[in-house]
Each structure stands twice: as C-alpha cells, then as structure tokens.
Amino acid sequence: MPRLRLAQLPTPLEDAVHLSRALGGPRILFKRDDLTGVGLGGNKVRKLEFIMARALAEGADTLIVCGGYQSNLARITAAMAKRAGLAVELVLGGVPGEAQLRQGNLLLDELLGANVTFVETVPRWDFGDSLERVADQVRARGGHPFIMPLGGSGPEGMAGYICATAEMLAQFDAMSVQPDRLVVGIGSGGTYSGLLLGKLNLGGQYRLTGISVSRTQDYLHEAIPEAAGLGAQMLGLAHRPTVSELDVHDGYVGDSYGALTPACVEAINLVARTEGVFLDPVYSGKAMAGLIDLIRQRQIAKDETVVFLHTGGQPALFAYPPDALVTAVTT
Structure with missing residues (x-):
C-alpha cells in the first residue's frame, strides 16, 4: 500500500514505574503514540x-x-x-x-x-x-x-496499527517484556481493529482490552468484527476476528462522548503527578480510568504486565475549565 511517511517512529515504550507503584501493581508500560510528531502527535x-x-x-x-x-x-x-x-x-x-x-x-x-x-x-x-x-x-x-x-477507521487506518503491532512486538523482544494485556481507548474503532488484526496475524500473545469512550459494548461487538473483517479482506490477511475475541468495556463513557467523569479527572491527575505524562479528557483519560478501575476491581491481577497505548489528544485539555480538571489525587 502507498504510505506517506511523516510520523516519528518508533514511538517510545516506557515503564510507568511510579504509576505502577501508586496502584500497587501491575507493571504498567506506556506506548507513547502521543509522540508521533506531526501536529502535536497522536494515534x-x-x-x-x-x-x-x-x-x-x-x-x-x-x-x-x-x-x-x-x-x-x-x-x-x-x-x-x-x-x-x-x-x-x-x-x-x-x-x-x-x-x-x-x-x-x-x-x-x-x-x-x-x-x-x-x-x-x-x-x-x-x-x-x-x-x-x-x-x-x-x-x-x-x-x-x-x-x-x-x-480514519477504514482499512488504510487499520494498516497503521497493524504496522504499530509489528513495531511493539520488536520492542517487547528488545526489552524482554512479555505483556499480558494491551489496553487502548475505543472511539470509532479503527485503532482497536488494527491492533486486533495485528495481534491475530502477527502472533501477539497478549489480551487486547478496549475502553470505549463513546459507543456501547453491543454496538462494538457488532461493528468491530464487520469492519475488521472487511479490513482483513482488503489487506490480504488470513485471520479475521470474531466477537469471542473482543474484550471491550463501555462503563467509563459517562454522560456522553467528551463529558468529564470523576474517574477520568482522577486518572489525568494521577498520571500527571506520578509520571509527568498528560492524558486528554476525551480518549486517553477515560481509557486510563478504565484501566485503573479494572486493577482496583482485580480484573487485572497485580502480577500482570500491562501496556497502555497513549493515543494523544492533549490539546483538548485547554478546552475544559481548569477547576473541572484539577483535583486531589487518591490511590
């Protein structure tokens, strides 16, 4: 496929040591796709x-x-x-x-x-x-x-995250990391679909967990296999996902897409104050809120290794009232 190579790649894979400690485990790493370079970056x-x-x-x-x-x-x-x-x-x-x-x-x-x-x-x-x-x-x-x-959720967009999967697998090998889980936010579903196709076709041995920021789980269970199946067909990939291979959560959206939730605000503050990394209120903040809750609910074990894909979006922080974003942090 034709490709316009403008991104700054590979993006870093970083240990979030202080965040992991604040949550009492698991080991968390950030895949920093907020640092792809052009236009302040992002997935x-x-x-x-x-x-x-x-x-x-x-x-x-x-x-x-x-x-x-x-x-x-x-x-x-x-x-x-x-x-x-x-x-x-x-x-x-x-x-x-x-x-x-x-x-x-x-x-x-x-x-x-x-x-x-x-x-x-x-x-x-x-x-x-x-x-x-x-x-x-x-x-x-x-x-x-x-x-x-x-x-950007068509087959071309999915191709970007199939390539990202190959990039991560190489980083895992270089860092001797064996992740149990990869966590990412889901909006229109293109990033998750690309990562799922990458996992299935390139041999990823981790669980891919999606945290919805807008759609219901029922909608995603119907839409993602259909869209990813079409993407696999157009990209010539052998393995296509079924509903049983999806792990998506829709309990962290709040009142609506883009609406702040207390859990999102806590996640933004906690990550900033432990790792010096900024999350956005629409995507990565809610995805991190989901990850934190799954840890606290013990659906993610303390001895797991989790990669969190940071999709960027930080400019949206400046469209929200400061008093609504800044809060005390508890763990």
Whole structure:
C-alpha cells in the first residue's frame, strides 16, 4: 500500500514505574503514540500515513474531514496536509455553543489555516449530507476532494496499527517484556481493529482490552468484527476476528462522548503527578480510568504486565475549565 511517511517512529515504550507503584501493581508500560510528531502527535498520524497516501494516489488536492469540534483527526490532518501540499476542509459537529470555544484543537485548526464548516449534529456522529455538500463546493471551484472515513477507521487506518503491532512486538523482544494485556481507548474503532488484526496475524500473545469512550459494548461487538473483517479482506490477511475475541468495556463513557467523569479527572491527575505524562479528557483519560478501575476491581491481577497505548489528544485539555480538571489525587 502507498504510505506517506511523516510520523516519528518508533514511538517510545516506557515503564510507568511510579504509576505502577501508586496502584500497587501491575507493571504498567506506556506506548507513547502521543509522540508521533506531526501536529502535536497522536494515534491518527499512523492512520493518516496510509489514508493520505491513497488520497494522493487518487489525484486528490483537498481532504474533507469530519469530527467533533475538538477533533484530533481534524487537527492532525490539517497539519499533515500542510506537509503534503494539500488543502483541508473540516466539517466539525456537536451541540450548539461548543463551536464558540476557540480553544484547544479548534485554535490549532485556525492556526493551520484549515477552512472549517460547523454543523449541529444530533446524534453527534450524524453528519447527514454535509460532507457531500462540501465536496460539491470543492468540485465547483475545480478541486478534487477526498472524503476521509470517520475517525480514519477504514482499512488504510487499520494498516497503521497493524504496522504499530509489528513495531511493539520488536520492542517487547528488545526489552524482554512479555505483556499480558494491551489496553487502548475505543472511539470509532479503527485503532482497536488494527491492533486486533495485528495481534491475530502477527502472533501477539497478549489480551487486547478496549475502553470505549463513546459507543456501547453491543454496538462494538457488532461493528468491530464487520469492519475488521472487511479490513482483513482488503489487506490480504488470513485471520479475521470474531466477537469471542473482543474484550471491550463501555462503563467509563459517562454522560456522553467528551463529558468529564470523576474517574477520568482522577486518572489525568494521577498520571500527571506520578509520571509527568498528560492524558486528554476525551480518549486517553477515560481509557486510563478504565484501566485503573479494572486493577482496583482485580480484573487485572497485580502480577500482570500491562501496556497502555497513549493515543494523544492533549490539546483538548485547554478546552475544559481548569477547576473541572484539577483535583486531589487518591490511590
């Protein structure tokens, strides 16, 4: 597959010694995909290397991206597009009033010069025909648009995390680490699907645990095998996942996608104060909240070795009130 190599790889695999001690075990390591480099980094960079390469191969000159008002995909796409000489149209949706907060990722979108169309989306991921309308506008002025999948979750995006699996397996060998579990947040499901395909097809001997930040477990049990199966077919992979191979949890979403929860706030503060690492309130904070709870509920044993995939997203911290984020830490 064509690939636009812009990410800073491999990303570090680091022992979180102080966090592990604060929780009384297990051994926790961070896979630092918040450090992929372009546009302040994050997991979307790996996906976009393949998605943007496809767009360029198809002759596109404009990328059309949809997401929430604080979309990490939008911010990183806008940054990578500048490196590739492409224009970007961002179609950002949410509830009324959110777009007035020119902070966090929205501020960075402006600095990157992306053209932004705001739409009110209820439910949040229903963009209707807004993407096609923007594509028609691009065509009307002589451009060649490429509409990116939601969350970068198509087969190209999965390919990024199959490659990431190979990268991690090499790091595990080099560090003599034998993880029992790999934990990651799940939004649209592309990162989890890519990691699952990587595990099944490259021989990963760990359990892949996903912490949902938006969707229900029932939805993910239906959607992930279907999407990952299609990805496996298009990528020529032998092994395709079944529902029985999924380990996903939906109890940490809170009131809605992006809404703070006390457990997420605690996780953000605990990791910052033990490891000097910042999590975001939408994805990695809730994923870490899930990991911490599974440890406290003894669903993850104290003698396990756990790799936590940090997907980035820290600019979203600056779109939340400080008093809602900063709290005392208990263990």
